[in-house]
Amino acid sequence: MKNFKKLSFILLASTAVLLLTTGLSSAQKASEQLFEKALYAEEMKGDLAEAVKIYQQVLKENPGNRQVSARALLHIGMCYEKLGSEQARQAYQDVIGKYSDQAKEVSMAKERITRLEAFTAELTREAEKHMKNGNELFKRWEYESAVKEYENAIKLGPNTQLALNAKYCIGQSWFRAGKYDTALATFTKLITENPESNIAPVTELMVAQVQNAMENYKIQKKIDNSPDENTIVDPETGITYKKIKSFTGESDIITYTTDLNLSPNGKYLLCANMVVPMDGTAPFELIEFSSTGIQATRGTWSPDGTKAAFFSGDAICVVPVSPETGHTTGPFKKINNDELKYQINPSWSPDGKSLVYQGSKGDLWTLDADGNNLRQITTTSDIREVGPAWSPDGKTIAYGIGNRSFGLYDIEKEKFSEVADVGFRGFPVWSPDGKWILQDWQKLYFFNLIDKSKFELSPPKETGNFFSWAPGGKKMLFYFTSYQYASGLKIASSSGGPSFEPVPRLINWGTPAWSDNSKVMAVQGENEKGDIVYRIVPITGGESYIINLDNLIDGKPFPFNISSDLKELLFSDKDEGKADYYIVPVSASDARITGPAVKIFNKFKAEGPSAISTDGAKVALIQEGAIWVALTDGTDPVQVSDTAEKVAYIRWTPDGKAILFSTPSGWRLLKNPGPQGSVTKLLDNGQEIKCRFWSIDICPDNSRFAVISDKQIKIIPLDGSKSGQTLDISKLDLTQDGYWLKWSPDGKNLAFIGAKKTDDPVLFPDGRWQIYSIPVNGGQPIRVAPDDDDSKDFLSWSPDGKWIAFSPMKPVKVRPVSTLWEADFEEIKEKLAKE
Numbered sequence: 001m002k003n004f005k006k007l008s009f010i011l012l013a014s015t016a017v018l019l020l021t022t023g024l025s026s027a028q029k030a031s032e033q034l035f036e037k038a039l040y041a042e043e044m045k046g047d048l049a050e051a052v053k054i055y056q057q058v059l060k061e062n063p064g065n066r067q068v069s070a071r072a073l074l075h076i077g078m079c080y081e082k083l084g085s086e087q088a089r090q091a092y093q094d095v096i097g098k099y100s101d102q103a104k105e106v107s108m109a110k111e112r113i114t115r116l117e118a119f120t121a122e123l124t125r126e127a128e129k130h131m132k133n134g135n136e137l138f139k140r141w142e143y144e145s146a147v148k149e150y151e152n153a154i155k156l157g158p159n160t161q162l163a164l165n166a167k168y169c170i171g172q173s174w175f176r177a178g179k180y181d182t183a184l185a186t187f188t189k190l191i192t193e194n195p196e197s198n199i200a201p202v203t204e205l206m207v208a209q210v211q212n213a214m215e216n217y218k219i220q221k222k223i224d225n226s227p228d229e230n231t232i233v234d235p236e237t238g239i240t241y242k243k244i245k246s247f248t249g250e251s252d253i254i255t256y257t258t259d260l261n262l263s264p265n266g267k268y269l270l271c272a273n274m275v276v277p278m279d280g281t282a283p284f285e286l287i288e289f290s291s292t293g294i295q296a297t298r299g300t301w302s303p304d305g306t307k308a309a310f311f312s313g314d315a316i317c318v319v320p321v322s323p324e325t326g327h328t329t330g331p332f333k334k335i336n337n338d339e340l341k342y343q344i345n346p347s348w349s350p351d352g353k354s355l356v357y358q359g360s361k362g363d364l365w366t367l368d369a370d371g372n373n374l375r376q377i378t379t380t381s382d383i384r385e386v387g388p389a390w391s392p393d394g395k396t397i398a399y400g401i402g403n404r405s406f407g408l409y410d411i412e413k414e415k416f417s418e419v420a421d422v423g424f425r426g427f428p429v430w431s432p433d434g435k436w437i438l439q440d441w442q443k444l445y446f447f448n449l450i451d452k453s454k455f456e457l458s459p460p461k462e463t464g465n466f467f468s469w470a471p472g473g474k475k476m477l478f479y480f481t482s483y484q485y486a487s488g489l490k491i492a493s494s495s496g497g498p499s500f501e502p503v504p505r506l507i508n509w510g511t512p513a514w515s516d517n518s519k520v521m522a523v524q525g526e527n528e529k530g531d532i533v534y535r536i537v538p539i540t541g542g543e544s545y546i547i548n549l550d551n552l553i554d555g556k557p558f559p560f561n562i563s564s565d566l567k568e569l570l571f572s573d574k575d576e577g578k579a580d581y582y583i584v585p586v587s588a589s590d591a592r593i594t595g596p597a598v599k600i601f602n603k604f605k606a607e608g609p610s611a612i613s614t615d616g617a618k619v620a621l622i623q624e625g626a627i628w629v630a631l632t633d634g635t636d637p638v639q640v641s642d643t644a645e646k647v648a649y650i651r652w653t654p655d656g657k658a659i660l661f662s663t664p665s666g667w668r669l670l671k672n673p674g675p676q677g678s679v680t681k682l683l684d685n686g687q688e689i690k691c692r693f694w695s696i697d698i699c700p701d702n703s704r705f706a707v708i709s710d711k712q713i714k715i716i717p718l719d720g721s722k723s724g725q726t727l728d729i730s731k732l733d734l735t736q737d738g739y740w741l742k743w744s745p746d747g748k749n750l751a752f753i754g755a756k757k758t759d760d761p762v763l764f765p766d767g768r769w770q771i772y773s774i775p776v777n778g779g780q781p782i783r784v785a786p787d788d789d790d791s792k793d794f795l796s797w798s799p800d801g802k803w804i805a806f807s808p809m810k811p812v813k814v815r816p817v818s819t820l821w822e823a824d825f826e827e828i829k830e831k832l833a834k835e
Contacts, residue, residue, distance in 0.1 A: 031062045049083075052080070055079070070105040070106075071102075071105055074105045095109035127156040130152040130153035134153065146169070165786070172206070187206045191204060191207070198496040201495070205539060205541065212541055213541070237457070239828055242823075247276070248817045252482055260468070261467065264303060267279070272298065287310065297313070302352040305323035306352070307320055314338070315334040315337045316336050317332045318370075333371065336374055347390045354368050355367050356389075365377065377414075390430075400427055427440065431469075431825070440465065440466060443457065453833060474824065475823065476823050479821075481818050482815040482816065482817055487793060488505065488812060489537065491803045491804065492806075493802065494744070494751070494782075498786065499788050502541050508794070517800075521539065522588060523537050533559065536588055547591050558573070563613075609622075618652075618656070619632060621637075622648075624643060625645075626641050627670065628640065654701075668680065682716075684724065691707055695738075697750075700745055706741055706743065708752060711737060713727040739752065745798075750773070751772065752771070752774075753769060753806075754770055
């Protein structure tokens with residue numbers, strides 16, 4: 001059969017050559033023969049690369065033979081198409097543009113482009129699905145499964161930017177899985193094959209990070225003094241906690257416990273809208289968004305498990321549910337319209353006939369589950385009643401009062417009573433016997449309604465948070481999620497390409513400061529105990545170090561700012577109320593202090609942000625709406641602004657000679673802060689600039705400022721000498737103007753964060769958060785870190801302008817599994833309750 005096919009091709013090709021070459025010149029005959037040679041390589045040998053070379057030779061040797069050239073170029077496109085190369089489209093476009101007189105070839109090229117676009121769009125959609133699946137698996141630490149999804153994405157579009165990103169993610173997966181040799185080989189190959197791509201800069205950083213890990217990593221066995229890893233005996237209280245369930249893989253998706261509740265039969269967890277079976281089978285949505293368009297939140301089981309109540313954003317709803325399957329058994333019903341989304345879960349009456357919930361304006365309402373008998377039970381305007389909870393006997397509703405205590409409402413007598421001076425706050429929870437009220441606010445507080453006794457409980461960190469009573473009411477259940485909500489730290493090349501995480505799962509609470517050589521950053525975060533610290537982070541991913549502030553003062557230092565040159569660290573003796581403020585010299589290279597701390601503010605009640613001048617010589621703080629400035633040598637601070645208008649935000653200008661600050665009326669510039677200082681209004685065509693602090697920034701040369709407004713970036717001279725320049729960003733189709741505007745160090749670009757419209761409002765309710773860098777001269781915006789669509793904050797440029805640091809704001813998986821624990825309530829009362 002193969003020989004017959006080959007013979008048929010030779011006969012056809014020979015006939016075609018004979019017909020074509022009849023009456024042609026020798027040069028023309030040679031070009032046709034060369035074309036047939038290329039066609040043979042393409043069709044019979046399947047050597048597409050060789051065919052392309054010959055077709056290109058046809059083009060080169062026959063510039064005057066437009067028919068042959070058009071056909072050769074058309075077949076070049078076909079070869080590229082078979083190779084999966086994006087060059088196919090350009091070849092077809094060249095046929096249309098350069099050989100418009102060759103109607104047959106132009107028609108075929110147009111047809112090919114149409115088919116190619118449809119086919120490419122479908123492949124792209126499929127590749128993006130695999131990429132998304134890989135990212136979800138990566139977040140769950142299922143790295144080998146993630147690699148398979150990334151590989152599938154590459155197969156569908158091997159020569160695309162998405163494929164480059166997938167290869168980078170494969171390297172990240174192997175790195176996180178601890179397979180350093182494979183990760184290093186993956187990253188090295190990626191750089192070798194794509195040295196000029198926008199993915200090369202962060203890949204080079206990953207190579208350095210892997211090499212550091214290979215040099216420093218040592219396998220350490222975790223020492224466990226407990227005879228049973230499923231049991232914890234709290235050394236402080238003697239209370240025993242037992243692990244009763246672990247959640248892994250796709251079942252490990254609960255990131256917080258404020259919405260979490262257990263079904264009455266103990267078979268399902270419900271968190272917001274997600275049902276997680278206790279038997280380890282796949283989780284599912286209580287209300288499927290794809291079929292309803294409803295973003296259900298705050299889901300709560302009824303006492304018998306046959307119904308669930310939830311908020312839809314504009315209403316409170318009830319839906320019938322099967323207690324055995326956890327799935328709905330009919331359509332949901334909106335029983336009352338109200339803008340409910342962020343309130344605490346509604347509470348069911350014990351008979352399952354009614355609900356009590358917090359309305360959108362902070363008052364409490366009761367309502368029958370069928371939508372009848374809506375009744376407002378509180379009407380206070382100055383206090384918010386929160387988190388109402390129905391008592392087990394159905395006679396009383398408990399609720400939080402502001403942030404100080406809780407109240408009780410007698411349903412039959414329609415009488416209120418406040419339980420005062422209990423010393424805690426939070427959302428009340430009833431004990432199953434109705435004798436105790438629990439409130440969870442950093443620790444568990446218990447109040448006995450019979451004898452007014454009370455006690456506190458701080459469960460071990462490893463058991464997580466209390467969220468429910470076990471069926472039967474004798475055990476308290478605690479959920480320890482594998483996630484932690486934190487503002488992490490990433491960097492990306494300012495020229496584009498994916499992001500890089502110098503320290504995996506690092507907690508960061510502020511804008512990182514860079515060293516002069518752009519090699520390390522100083523980041524405010526937390527240590528293992530949860531204390532606020534400053535950490536020195538190398539961008540290549542080497543070991544990070546905490547700046548040790550021990551023994552500087554009596555008590556625990558609270559560091560909250562560092563100078564732009566990383567040489568001066570500002571800290572206080574506590575994190576709220578009136579505090580003493582100190583400045584201490586530090587070394588970023590050694591991550592240590594280099595001199596004594598100097599007190600610069602005494603018993604000062606700071607409001608809002610602090611600001612250290614670029615030379616580290618001055619510190620500005622806000623107190624009672626006025627700006628105060630202190631020298632770092634300990635000179636007494638002075639008030640440098642009046643209180644006619646309250647100051648809300650301050651920032652030193654790049655030259656350190658003025659303070660940019662905001663008031664309710666607009667932004668101001670305080671020049672030469674001190675007795676000889678002067679205040680200038682920032683104006684745009686005579687109008688005062690009003691915007692949030694993250695939407696305005698001053699150019700590094702102190703000549704201009706930029707502000708985002710009405711889908712535009714306006715660049716205005718600081719002295720108001722002439723009208724400003726406008727950069728149009730409306731074509732980016734952002735759902736808001738954008739924020740966290742930052743000049744590049746050379747003043748040639750502006751970076752900002754914007755939210756893009758999305759077709760996935762469940763995962764991205766506010767849009768996909770994207771970083772852009774736009775040239776000040778009006779060039780096209782560049783997407784930075786296209787791999788990260790999560791909410792983000794704290795943009796900052798490296799001094800060399802090569803990198804942009806940012807903080808993704810999201811729950812991050814920091815442990816392998818989530819766990820469920822129980823403790824006996826009788827034991828808790830026996831060991832903690834006072835007689």
